Amino acid sequence: MQNSFRNFGQTSPYRTTDQLNFTLQNDSVYDIDEDDDIEWLTRPDEWNDDVRMNALFAPFRNRDINPLHYDNKIKFWKQTILSICTEKQIFQFDQKKLENLFTRKGKKPKCLELVINELLSEKSICTREECLKPKTGMLANMLNKLVWSPLSWSASYFFRASNSNGNSSSTFYATSFTPKSPKPNMERSFSCQSPIKELDLKSYVLPDLVEAKSQEILKKLQSTVIYRNVDCILEYDRLLELLAELVDEQDLAFILKYLEINQKILIVASKELDRTLVKFCFGKNDRVAPLNQIEESYxxxxxxxxxxxxxxxxxxxxxxxxxxxxxxxxxxxxxxxxxxxxxxxxxxxxxxxxxxxxxxxxxxxxxxxxxxxxxxxxxxxxxxxxxxxxxANRGINIDQIDDTICEIQDIYNQNNEIEETLARSPMNGKSVFDDRELNDELNQLLSQENDRVDSTFNMDDLLNNLPSIPNDTPRKTGLEASSSLVF
CATH class of the missing domain: 1.10.287 (Helix Hairpins)
Incomplete structure (x- = not known):
């Protein structure tokens, strides 16, 4: 990999507490060498095709000339910008930085302004100013859509019609009149001032990426909590140490401002304690509260x-x-x-x-x-x-429980009696056969078995009982011997 992303994913050394004046300048969002080619895992296949990339780097022509090419080019750059920003965790950028980011063989794309406008229109990206607006609740959104927006349009239409008919006086008519919905009461009751200065709001950010990273930071901070009443407060230097591996300093400034605007953290620059403290909310949907007496005392x-x-x-x-x-x-x-x-x-x-x-x-x-x-x-x-x-115990009567237990015991006893009755032999428990007759028959069978064993032919006893043959008896020929064996 060249120097294009030498600093991506690395943590820069943080400044000390007395240097907490964050500044995000447009010219120093990312340090990218303009002469280097970009390398990333999700690089599109077209990037290696010189002919295709020359067409994609060229400015947009009128869509009526070639609508298919125009739409494909828009789609290519939107997907490319979002994929590399997600992969490299690029939270904020502007058109100049994107052009430097996509430098290829010394050439820069000349069509990104239109792509950025498309991304803005579909809410895939937004300006820093838009991202740092407090989130309104569901009720406020419903009021804006159902009440104030129709009222605004009706009032504007009424004044325009009155002006065209000449019936409205100059006292009530104003060409720029547009009723606005009341802003939700998002003012914080914090008495302290954040040490983070106002940020440069001219660049663009990916709101989904910012929200995901802010939730990751909150989860990291909440993992350090043991006692909720006192452990939700950290010194600023300690916070920098905890978050050093998650985000670099420039992005941290913006995300902390984002969390502060949405009342997830509270940054307190205490003159009495001569240091800066950060308080964060514990629950996912909670909002951070000002320091209370217990926390200050602790x-x-x-x-x-x-x-x-x-x-x-x-x-x-x-x-x-x-x-x-x-x-x-x-x-x-x-x-x-x-x-x-x-x-x-x-x-x-x-x-x-x-x-x-x-x-x-x-x-x-x-x-x-x-x-x-x-x-x-x-x-x-x-x-x-x-x-x-x-x-859980509602509707349960103790008297009913006692009656149920007694009934179960009766059923159990009755079941035991049934089993004992079924286990007994028929005819009132008496055997059908006489035991003496059975014993006599058994002895008779045993004696018959013994007689059969005694009468078995034993070859060894037969051989032992054969008479001996004298030694002087003349030897018979084979024919004579065979004939002598005939009985």
Missing amino acids: IKLKDAQNKLELESGKLSSQIDGLNRDIRDQMKAGNKSSALKVLKKRKQLEKSLDSKENILHNIETMMMSIQQADTNKTTVDVLTKGASALKE
Whole structure:
């Protein structure tokens, strides 16, 4: 990849708290080398075709000459602009930046102005000014569409007609008169001023991309919350650290302004605390509220805690140094000097003990404030659980439950009796056959089996009972031997 997107996806170092004056200049939205060709994953196939790209880079002609080419060219550039902005997370741009962005072999497209107007008309992009307008509610939109817009048109028509007939006086007639719908009451009740300066509103943004990134930032901030009553406030430097991997500084300025306008965050530049704080809403559909007394008290306690910890660390270092001085004085034999240093160490130790006691009290108070949120949540959950259980048990009568249990027990006992009756043999439980007769027959069968075994032919016993043959008996020929075997 060339230098075109060398800075895309990388985080630039943020400025410190005393440099919070954000400025978004048109000439520094993106640092792009005009002589480099762009490279991106969603590059269209036409980009490698010189003939096709020369036609696409040329200015638009009259649509009546070739409507098909005109529409395809519009469609190509709209898809290309939206795809690369989504892939590279380009939130804001202007025509000059787009021309530099799409530089190809030293050539820039000469047709982007018309494409930008098309994107504006279909609401795929909008100006920064339009994007930073507060979102109105559903009721306000319905009033604008159903009441004020028809009223505006009717009033304008009436005054134009009156003027044409010469019946209206100059007192009531104005050529530029157009009734406007009342603006929704979006004024924030914040008493603080945001440190973000007004932004340059001449460039364009992708509203869907801005909304998605703003929700991602809110989700990232809300993931740090443990106790809702105190953890929805961060120092500005801490916020920059958390969001460094999500968005760069220039885009962060715009998105923070977008979130502030829509009452999702509140940026407080506190002179008393000499730093900038950011409060954000916790729920997805919630709006951020001004700092309340609990939050202000917790912030001051936390500041006191940090200050006491710092002072305690300094005192501990001083005490360690005095201990070394005491040992050195004792080795040198300066007992009186060592005694003076020892007294000074005692005073510091007393001061350190006092600060540690105060620090312990502050930490206990902070833990109590944190626990108060947990207690409130627990009480709310128990209350809702009790209401749900009460609603679930509504319509259940205790007396009916007792009657049902007794009825179930009777049915169970009756079922056991039925099973015991079915398990018994017929004829009142007596067997059909006599046990003595069965035993006699069984013994008889057993004796018959034993006799059959005894009468079985045994070849081994037969061979053993054969008479022996004398040794002096003359050997018979084969024919004689075979004939002798005939019985």
